Amino acid sequence: MSEQHRADGDRDASYLVFYNTAHMHDDVPGLPAMVAVRVQRDHATGTFEMEYARHPLVAMGEAWLVQRGADPAAFARQGPIAPADRETERVEALLRGSGTRRFEIHDDYSFDTAPYDTWVIATDTLAADPARPVRVFHDRRQIDADTYTLREGHFASVEDARAWTDDLDSPLPPAVLSPSARAAAALLGTSSAAAGWARVISTPPPAAPPPGNGRPPSR
Structure with a gap:
């Protein structure tokens, strides 16, 4: 799904995110389908080390790899499936740069049937709105278009999410303006720049899915 390779003298590293096709055969349904892998090679000693972790979303796997030396701006996406829009790219950039401590994940589910929805419930420790600190990240594939959308919604509690x-x-309940963003928008008044700011940091609801896609109940 994603990769990058870095070299430093006699040492080099590969950072990769794979889609694990075997996840649908797990004893527990809905487990994460993405696997992030770091491979570190030492050519001087002829040795290597490797570590991996499972994640529900590609961008979350990339965030884990960034904490292990990957460059967040250097990942090359692989495969035919691409982000559907700029909002998807924005949410992925948020997750990719969030580190491993900003979002405390409570639950997630990865469907192994079309349209292959994935959702993640997490508390944002840096939430701009303390009344709605819980986020849902929802990934949905558009199979006919070979694209996917990723959206976020803000909730007051894990139970609501x-x-x-x-x-x-x-x-999904849309994101709200942070205090600094509200202040900037107020200074700009009703100008087109203010409207553009609001569009960038707000979150529209997910695109409507193809008809007839049944889903098992969430866990």
């Missing part, structure tokens, strides 16, 4: 996952077609 879990209730939303019972109907993945329902709109």
